Amino acid sequence: EAQVTQNPRYLITVTGKKLTVTCSQNMNHEYMSWYRQDPGLGLRQIYYSMNVEVTDKGDVPEGYKVSRKEKRNFPLILESPSPNQTSLYFCASSFGKGDTQYFGPGTRLTVL
Amino acid sequence: SQQGEEDPQALSIQEGENATMNCSYKTSINNLQWYRQNSGRGLVHLILIRSNEREKHSGRLRVTLDTSKKSSSLLITASRAADTASYFCATDDSWGKLQFGAGTQVVVTP
Numbered sequence: 001e002a003q004v005t006q007n008p009r010y011l012i013t014v015t016g017k018k019l020t021v022t023c024s025q026n027m028n029h030e031y032m033s034w035y036r037q038d039p040g041l042g043l044r045q046i047y048y049s050m051n052v053e054v055t056d057k058g059d060v061p062e063g064y065k066v067s068r069k070e071k072r073n074f075p076l077i078l079e080s081p082s083p084n085q086t087s088l089y090f091c092a093s094s095f096g097k098g099d100t101q102y103f104g105p106g107t108r109l110t111v112l
Numbered sequence: 113s114q115q116g117e118e119d120p121q122a123l124s125i126q127e128g129e130n131a132t133m134n135c136s137y138k139t140s141i142n143n144l145q146w147y148r149q150n151s152g153r154g155l156v157h158l159i160l161i162r163s164n165e166r167e168k169h170s171g172r173l174r175v176t177l178d179t180s181k182k183s184s185s186l187l188i189t190a191s192r193a194a195d196t197a198s199y200f201c202a203t204d205d206s207w208g209k210l211q212f213g214a215g216t217q218v219v220v221t222p
Contacts, residue, residue, distance in 0.1 A: 004154075033210065042116075042200060042214035043155070050208050058209060090154060097208035098143045103154035 002027045004104035006091050012110045013081060021076045021107050023091030031094045032074040033058070033101070034066065036087040043090065049074055050097060081111045116144075116201040116213030124219045131188040133216040135201030136181075144177055145202045146186050149215070155200065158186075191220045 004025045013019055025032065033048040035058075045058030049068040063085055065077040074093075078085060088108050092101040119134045135144070143162050147155040161168045161177045161184065168175045174187040188195055198215040205211075 031208070035212070040214060043202075043212040045210055045212075048208055048210070056208065059211065088152065092155075098204040098210075100145070100157045100160060101147075101155070101202075101210070103156070105154050106152065108152075 002102070004091055004093055004102050006089075006104040006107050008107060009105060010108050012112065014112050015082055016080050019078050019081060019109075021078075021089060021091075021109070023074045023076065023104060024072050025074075025093040025102070026072065027093060027095075027102065028071065029093035029095055029102070030071070031097050031099065032068065033092050034064070034074070034076045035090045035092065036060065036085075037090060037106075038087050046076070046089075048097075081109075083111050085109065086111050116203055116211060118199070118201060118213040118216040120216060121214070122217045122219075124221070125191055127192055127220055127222050129191055129220075131191050131195070131218055131220070133186050133199055133218070135184045135186070135213055137184075137201075137203045137211075138182065139205065141179075141203040142206065143204055144175075144184050145204075146173075146175060146184075147200045147202060147212075149198045149200065151197075158199075188218075191218075193220050193222050196220045 034046040035043040044060045047066040049055045091104040145160045146158040149155045172189045177184045200215045202212045
């Protein structure tokens with residue numbers, strides 16, 4: 001089944017404790033992206049990648065890191081999480097930029 | 113700042129009625145897409161319209177695009193309770209950045 005998977009789905013952590021949210025797609029998509037969703041603000045793009053080893057900042061990259069060492073995986077890293085990073089995070093992939101995005105199920109992160 | 117802005121923020125209608133929502137954006141785009149999100153879940157793609165297209169249909173969905181006004185509309189005809197969801201427009205620029213609006217919450221009552 002074609003899909004985007006994210007793990008974990010739910011995470012509660014404390015300020016400053018490094019964490020990684022994994023994202024994997026099995027559709028051989030070149031474009032992958034991370035978003036955060038907050039009430040009243042819609043989805044805001046954090047980082048995107050147009051291919052392996054190519055990553056670019058979205059609208060809200062501060063406090064986040066990504067890597068794209070393999071085509072299928074695009075992990076999101078929070079080196080030192082803070083409470084303002086409490087949010088619902090979505091990973092998405094597509095064949096190319098501007099194409100239909102396929103979204104993962106989301107990761108609900110709470111930083112205490 | 114957000115590229116796409118949906119209007120209205122919320123819409124409540126009865127089954128069988130049509131629902132129309134609008135999206136305005138600020139800069140030149142390649143494509144404009146509409147997505148649906150059921151509460152707290154991942155977004156599902158509805159329709160993509162390219163900058164050189166003016167109208168597109170998919171089932172009960174009709175999307176228009178007016179690049180001179182930098183706006184798009186999504187019409188859902190003969191709405192059903194299952195159409196209850198949030199609807200988002202998304203635009204992409206030449207560099208690959210994708211921007212979503214804040215969304216329109218639609219409630220369809222039986």
